[in-house]
Amino acid sequence: MEYVFEINGGDFSSGGNASSTIKRALKERNVDPLVIKRIVVALFEAEINVVAHADHGTITVIIEEHQVQMFVKDFGPGIEDIELAMSEGYSTASDTVREMGFGAGMGLPNIKKNADVFEIESVKGLGTNAHIIIYLKND
Amino acid sequence: MKLSEIVRELNLKVESIANQDATIISAYASDLLSDVMGNAKAGQIWITMQTHKNVAAIASLKDIQAVVIINNGTPEKDMVMHAKNENVAVLITDLPCYEFCAALHKLINCEI
Numbered sequence: 001m002e003y004v005f006e007i008n009g010g011d012f013s014s015g016g017n018a019s020s021t022i023k024r025a026l027k028e029r030n031v032d033p034l035v036i037k038r039i040v041v042a043l044f045e046a047e048i049n050v051v052a053h054a055d056h057g058t059i060t061v062i063i064e065e066h067q068v069q070m071f072v073k074d075f076g077p078g079i080e081d082i083e084l085a086m087s088e089g090y091s092t093a094s095d096t097v098r099e100m101g102f103g104a105g106m107g108l109p110n111i112k113k114n115a116d117v118f119e120i121e122s123v124k125g126l127g128t129n130a131h132i133i134i135y136l137k138n139d
Numbered sequence: 140m141k142l143s144e145i146v147r148e149l150n151l152k153v154e155s156i157a158n159q160d161a162t163i164i165s166a167y168a169s170d171l172l173s174d175v176m177g178n179a180k181a182g183q184i185w186i187t188m189q190t191h192k193n194v195a196a197i198a199s200l201k202d203i204q205a206v207v208i209i210n211n212g213t214p215e216k217d218m219v220m221h222a223k224n225e226n227v228a229v230l231i232t233d234l235p236c237y238e239f240c241a242a243l244h245k246l247i248n249c250e251i
């Protein structure tokens with residue numbers, strides 16, 4: 001099953017829509033609640049990063065028998081130094097975004113903690129691509 | 140302790156509640172959303188000064204039972220609406236964060 005979501009930069013009021021749609025779909029499939037939690041955290045952080053940092057983007061979620069794959073592609077400023085961006089506490093969030101409580105610099109670390117596979121690549125001035133995989137069964 | 144008892148004992152103003160009978164055993168206090176995303180646990184009360192819609196979205200995604208807004212803050216309309224749809228309670232205290240946490244801790248722990 002494949003889901004595609006269009007995300008607009010700055011549209012905080014829609015932030016979380018992709019995550020809650022996927023959460024509902026996984027619940028209906030009776031996926032282990034602990035696994036659902038990890039997927040939801042990773043997806044929400046990726047989704048909000050597009051809203052908070054990029055111009056616009058697309059999230060594709062593919063629910064397969066043994067895993068969930070998330071492809072997050074955005075057009076925007078990109079990330080110059082990914083290693084730095086991945087470190088806890090690093091954030092370039094604007095003051096407005098920080099006032100909302102975003103900008104702790106914990107989003108990418110949260111994704112890494114919860115994902116089985118997390119790959120991210122970015123071109124400065126162009127955009128960012130992330131690929132997240134979480135396995136549904138631990139064997 | 141039941142959510143409804145917490146509301147009564149701590150004199151909380153209710154913006155939305157449908158889960159009065161939910162049992163609360165702990166809480167998480169933070170204004171940083173990705174801290175809550177990473178560290179809060181299902182079934183908790185979330186104590187914060189944030190009042191926008193993403194708060195309700197996060198609460199629902201994390202299966203948090205109730206958001207308590209401190210310092211008599213006013214939740215935005217779309218936060219309350221979203222919380223109602225998702226069955227998350229929205230409550231308001233006039234206490235600051237530390238005082239509310241202390242009162243809640245005492246209340247929950249007295250019961251045990």
Ligand SMILES: Nc1ncnc2c1ncn2[C@@H]1O[C@H](COP(=O)(O)OP(=O)(O)OP(=O)(O)O)[C@@H](O)[C@H]1O
Pocket residue numbers: 045049050052053054074076077078079085086090091092093101102103104105106107108109128172173174
């Ligand atoms: N999609 C993106 N496009 C451009 N920059 C990004 C993107 N995602 C992350 N970044 C950069 O990486 C930094 C760290 O991201 P991370 O998600 O860890 O923290 P944050 O979004 O700033 O705050 P938090 O997620 O804790 O609310 C961001 O501040 C930003 O500079």
Ligand SMILES: [Mg+2]
Pocket residue numbers: 045048049103106107108173
């Ligand atoms: Mg982030």
